[in-house]
Amino acid sequence: MDKELLMGILEAIVFSSGEPISVDEISNSLGIKKENIFEAVESLKLEYKKRHRGITISVIGNRLRLTTKPEIFPYLEKIFKPKMKVKLKRAALETLAIIMFKQPITKTEIEMIRGVNVEKTLSSLIEKGLVREVARMDAPGKPILYGITDYCLEYFGLESIDELKNEYESLRIAETN
Amino acid sequence: MKTLINVKLEAFEGPLDLLLHLIERNKINVYDIPISEITEQYLSCLEDLENLDIDTASQFLLMASTLLSIKSKMLLPQAKKNDEAQMEISTAFDEDPRAELVEKLIEYKKYKEIAILLREKEEKEMLLMKKEPEDFSTFWEDEIILPKISVRDIVKIYLSILRENKNKKSLEVKVNLKDSVPLKEKIKQVYKELLKKKNVKFTDLFNKSCSRIEVIVTFLALLELFKLGKVDIIQENPFDEILIFLKLGRENLWTKNS
Numbered sequence: 001m002d003k004e005l006l007m008g009i010l011e012a013i014v015f016s017s018g019e020p021i022s023v024d025e026i027s028n029s030l031g032i033k034k035e036n037i038f039e040a041v042e043s044l045k046l047e048y049k050k051r052h053r054g055i056t057i058s059v060i061g062n063r064l065r066l067t068t069k070p071e072i073f074p075y076l077e078k079i080f081k082p083k084m085k086v087k088l089k090r091a092a093l094e095t096l097a098i099i100m101f102k103q104p105i106t107k108t109e110i111e112m113i114r115g116v117n118v119e120k121t122l123s124s125l126i127e128k129g130l131v132r133e134v135a136r137m138d139a140p141g142k143p144i145l146y147g148i149t150d151y152c153l154e155y156f157g158l159e160s161i162d163e164l165k166n167e168y169e170s171l172r173i174a175e176t177n
Numbered sequence: 178m179k180t181l182i183n184v185k186l187e188a189f190e191g192p193l194d195l196l197l198h199l200i201e202r203n204k205i206n207v208y209d210i211p212i213s214e215i216t217e218q219y220l221s222c223l224e225d226l227e228n229l230d231i232d233t234a235s236q237f238l239l240m241a242s243t244l245l246s247i248k249s250k251m252l253l254p255q256a257k258k259n260d261e262a263q264m265e266i267s268t269a270f271d272e273d274p275r276a277e278l279v280e281k282l283i284e285y286k287k288y289k290e291i292a293i294l295l296r297e298k299e300e301k302e303m304l305l306m307k308k309e310p311e312d313f314s315t316f317w318e319d320e321i322i323l324p325k326i327s328v329r330d331i332v333k334i335y336l337s338i339l340r341e342n343k344n345k346k347s348l349e350v351k352v353n354l355k356d357s358v359p360l361k362e363k364i365k366q367v368y369k370e371l372l373k374k375k376n377v378k379f380t381d382l383f384n385k386s387c388s389r390i391e392v393i394v395t396f397l398a399l400l401e402l403f404k405l406g407k408v409d410i411i412q413e414n415p416f417d418e419i420l421i422f423l424k425l426g427r428e429n430l431w432t433k434n435s
Contacts, residue, residue: 018310066308073304085303090292091190093299097291113284116191116236127336129329151329156298157305164298168291 001032006040007047010064011057020063020154061153061160091121096130096148100161104134104145122146130155186225191233192240193285195222200282207282210275212251216244243278250274358391363398371408371423379419 013026027034041057041064048056054072058065068076076082088096095118098110110118125131134147148161158164189195199218200207220241226234251274273279358366367382382395399421402408409422 015308016311016313018308067305070301070304073306076306087296087299087303090296093292093295094190094288097288097295101288101291113281113288114191115193115240115281115285117232127332129327129332155302156295157302158298164291164294168287168294171290171294 001036003036003040003043006032006036007044010037010040010044011066014057014064014066017065020060020065020150022063023059024062026064058157059159060157061150063150065154089121091116091118092125095121095125096152099131099146099148100152100164103147104137105147106137106143106145108143110146186222186229186233186237190289192237193282194289195219195237196240197282197286197289207279207286210279212244212248212275216241216248219244247274247278358394360394360397360401363394364401367395367398368402368407371402371421376420376422379421382421 009030010026014021023034023037026032027037038059041059044057047053048069054068055066056069058067091114094114095110098113099105102109102113107118107122110122122131126133129149130152131146132149133144135145136142137145153160156164186195189198196215196219199215199222200210203214203218205211205215223237223241226237229237370377370382379395379399382399383391399408399410403410407424409424410419411422412419
């Protein structure tokens, strides 16, 4: 299949899907190699970079999604007047940061790092669907091990946890120089 | 360094956060904390401790005691380095009493910074508009397509129902038993009908507008007849019509028909 046609197909798929759709699923259903899909996604990204396009495609945890561009938001805000969403508290962000870097991790381990009780924060993160129980630790009391959800990556628009790790590392290098 | 500190404890995410704040404020090298000054400043910050809940307050106090314990260890005389025999023993004590705390501070600082990074991502993400999935259900008229529902959705719906129902009194259920036919009568009725027709559909045994209790009684009557070996009941698939066949002696009309 030629790339331009594939780009069109992918555009239609992510448009119809709304929520992020797995590259594996597309690859299996259409019988197209994953690397060809990613290649087409890169071309789509370039296409959407143009000023006359208001939407963009992004990869979130091996899934594709279509959204509007952030720079268009002020205009959307004027016409749709969306309610401001509630942001996460700092305690929640710190807890998530620890879980992302250390998962799977127990509640006690998180508390050791933050130096405070995280019971409430953790349960609110679970209720929001950002964190989930992934397993039990093979230790006395079988403590619960926590990890982040796919939705969590989506919430922060992260391609993967590695993306965050790399970004943090490069920030630190920039700081020390 | 003796500047008075006026901070609100609530603004901090715990003792480590407060300590980091003091260290940054005084432009101190984390690896060489002047423990006695920092302890003094830390303690002076604890004045509005009583405004916090007991859980948080105790965490701030725990750190205060850790600081004081480090301070006292630092005051102890150091082992003499030139004494060969003492060298080995002293290495165990040589470790800086601040080391563990420093390690903790540095690790906490890392996640504090990542949290800031996450905040930026969160804010940027909020500027993106997403679209609901297309509704394809019209393409498969005969099939029931369940939308993609995650556990998260179910929890959300469940919580919202709980919230809504909190204020409402539980729905009253009225059961009117007056008009229902006694089970004995119903059994006779059904059997008579069967003798006449040999086989009937379950839904034909009562009229559409009858009460729920009548449907139940009819069903019970059927079960009773089945137990007595008078009928065969067949339902091929879930939610299909229930078919009832009259058993004549040992013969079974169903097997005869098929």
